[in-house]
Amino acid sequence: xxxxxFSLSADDRKEALEVAAxxxxxxxxxxxxxxxxxxxxxxxxxxxxxxxxxxxxxTSLSKVYHAIDRFSEDIDVTYxxxxxxxxxxxxxxxxxxxxxxxxxxxxxxxxxNRLAEWIEVEVAPYIQHQLNAEAIxxxxxxxxxxxxxxxxxxxxxxxxxxxxxxxxxxxRSTGEPTQxxxxxxxxxxxxxxxxxxxxxxxxxxxxxTAWEKMTAxxxxxxxxxxxxxxxxxxxxxxxxxxTGLLEAAIQDRSTAHRVADHxxxxxxxxxxxxxxxxYHNAVQGGLVLVPVGNTLERLHxxxxxxxxxxxxxxxxxxxxxxIARCDDIQARANAIGSLEQSSNPPx
Numbered sequence: 281x282x283x284x285x286f287s288l289s290a291d292d293r294k295e296a297l298e299v300a301a302x303x304x305x306x307x308x309x310x311x312x313x314x315x316x317x318x319x320x321x322x323x324x325x326x327x328x329x330x331x332x333x334x335x336x337x338x339t340s341l342s343k344v345y346h347a348i349d350r351f352s353e354d355i356d357v358t359y360x361x362x363x364x365x366x367x368x369x370x371x372x373x374x375x376x377x378x379x380x381x382x383x384x385x386x387x388x389x390x391x392x393n394r395l396a397e398w399i400e401v402e403v404a405p406y407i408q409h410q411l412n413a414e415a416i417x418x419x420x421x422x423x424x425x426x427x428x429x430x431x432x433x434x435x436x437x438x439x440x441x442x443x444x445x446x447x448x449x450x451x452r453s454t455g456e457p458t459q460x461x462x463x464x465x466x467x468x469x470x471x472x473x474x475x476x477x478x479x480x481x482x483x484x485x486x487x488x489t490a491w492e493k494m495t496a497x498x499x500x501x502x503x504x505x506x507x508x509x510x511x512x513x514x515x516x517x518x519x520x521x522x523t524g525l526l527e528a529a530i531q532d533r534s535t536a537h538r539v540a541d542h543x544x545x546x547x548x549x550x551x552x553x554x555x556x557x558x559y560h561n562a563v564q565g566g567l568v569l570v571p572v573g574n575t576l577e578r579l580h581x582x583x584x585x586x587x588x589x590x591x592x593x594x595x596x597x598x599x600x601x602x603i604a605r606c607d608d609i610q611a612r613a614n615a616i617g618s619l620e621q622s623s624n625p626p627x
Contacts, residue, residue, distance in 0.1 A: 284475045285315055285465075286416050294434045296474055300467035307590050309437035310351045311467040316431055316445050317343065318465045320355055321479035323410045324447070329402065332363035334455030336484035336492075338516055344461045344483045348519040349593040350512065350586065355447045358455035358484070364398065365391050365451070375538060376454055377545050384545045388452065395451040396424055403427055403449075425449050440589035452546045457485040457535075490520050490529035491539040494567060494613070495559055497606075501568045502551035504575040511583040517569070518597070518605045530613045533620055536563040565618030569610040570603055 288296060293312070301308040317339060324333060337356030341347045361369055361376045368387055369376035378384040404420050404427055411418050411429075418431040429445040461483055465476035493513050500506055500513075520526040529535065540559040549557045558566070571579055580599050587596050597605075 282473050282475045284414075285467075285477070286319065286414055288474070290432065290434050296471055297435055297467065300470040303470040304466070306466065306593065307437050309433070309435045309443075310441065310590070311465075312433060312435050313353055313441060313443070313445070314351070314466045315476060316429065317353065317355060318463055318479055319477040320407075320429060320445050320447060321463055321481050322477045323407055324355075324357065325479055325481045327403075327406055329359075329363075329406075330482075332360040333482065334358040334360065334458050334484050335481040336455065336489055338489075338493075338512055340481075340483050341486060341489060341516060341520065343463045344481070345486050345523075345525070347486060347523045347525050348516045350515055350519075351441070351591045351593070352512070353441055353446070355445065357447060357449050358453050359395060359398070359449055359451045360455060361391065361451055361453055364394050374454075375456075375541065377541060381545070381548070388546060391451045392425070395449055396422075399425070399427055399449060403447075425451075440585055440591070453542055455484050457488065458482050459485060485535075486520070486525045487529040487532045487535045488539060490517065490526050491532075491536050491563070493517055493520075494529075494569065494609075495539060495543055495562055498559075498562045498568050499549050499557055501571045501575065502557055503549065504552045504571070504573075506571065506575050506578040506582065511579055511586055514569075514579065514602055514606055515583070515586070515592075515596070517609060518602055521605065521609055526609065527612075530609075530616050533563075533616075536617075539563070563617055564621040565614045567610055567613050567617065569606045569613075576603070 297308040297311050300311050336358055339352040339355055342352040378387050400422055404422055408420055418429050421428045425448060427447045431443055433443050460480055463479045468476040493516055497513050500510060517526060540563045543559045551557055583599050
């Protein structure tokens with residue numbers, strides 16, 4: 281009878297992962313972490329609070345939509361604002377947005393406090409119970425809006441990628457539009473004699489994730505703030521472009537404005553000169569996706585680290601090509617945004 285992956289001894293898991301690594305050409309430590317990602321998704325989306333969760337971000341693009349070809353390790357989850365703050369948003373309309381910036385500040389403080397308490401009181405104990413039920417050796421730790429699962433491993437290679445699962449929760453959005461799709465472990469096809477975890481998360485539509493990534497890049501470029509593990513956003517959008525999903529997002533003006541409205545209220549940022557960043561201008565012809573100067577150099581260094589850590593599932597594009605493609609995406613997005621703005625001038 282096939283045995284469950286997490287029921288194997290540590291040595292047997294290591295051996296199984298090495299077999300899958302030799303057949304797939306992927307590092308064993310990434311296959312191991314991928315199994316943990318899927319296990320965690322399975323636990324979250326079979327929980328009592330699953331109906332209020334939405335899986336989003338780069339890992340959703342990789343594991344659900346198969347739209348990017350890099351290993352994505354963190355799990356980004358939205359806890360529906362209508363669940364965490366029903367009393368605040370009940371009269372706020374379908375997108376549950378505050379009416380003013382001052383109201384947004386009050387909402388943020390309340391939501392962040394409630395979210396941290398919810399993670400500590402409900403999520404962490406639930407995940408610990410699931411670990412105990414399967415006799416899995418791991419340790420939980422909570423840091424504000426994030427829950428970490430530190431797992432035991434005998435597999436070598438961890439460096440740029442750490443041996444823990446980070447679940448980062450947000451509670452300021454409905455997460456819509458969404459759909460339910462299945463997730464499986466990358467090693468499963470190479471080890472038919474082992475039962476790997478599976479999950480069926482409710483996941484944010486790729487078009488919204490694309491706009492969230494592009495507006496995040498826009499902020500990084502205007503702030504000149506590129507830290508470790510930021511290059512993933514640039515590599516993701518060029519892969520989304522190759523699949524056609526990015527073009528669909530660029531044409532989806534409703535989602536573009538939904539993201540701009542949401543970020544303007546909940547994620548106000550200033551540029552390097554201290555000016556407020558205008559998200560609406562970004563989606564209507566002012567999007568910046570290509571950094572310059574030292575910012576570009578730091579981005580290049582982080583991209584190189586991703587390649588050296590073998591995070592890409594195929595040969596990575598040269599950095600110069602990534603930037604050239606981002607420049608093209610920027611031009612196309614701004615052309616569509618500018619056309620929309622000229623067709624619908626402000627009254």
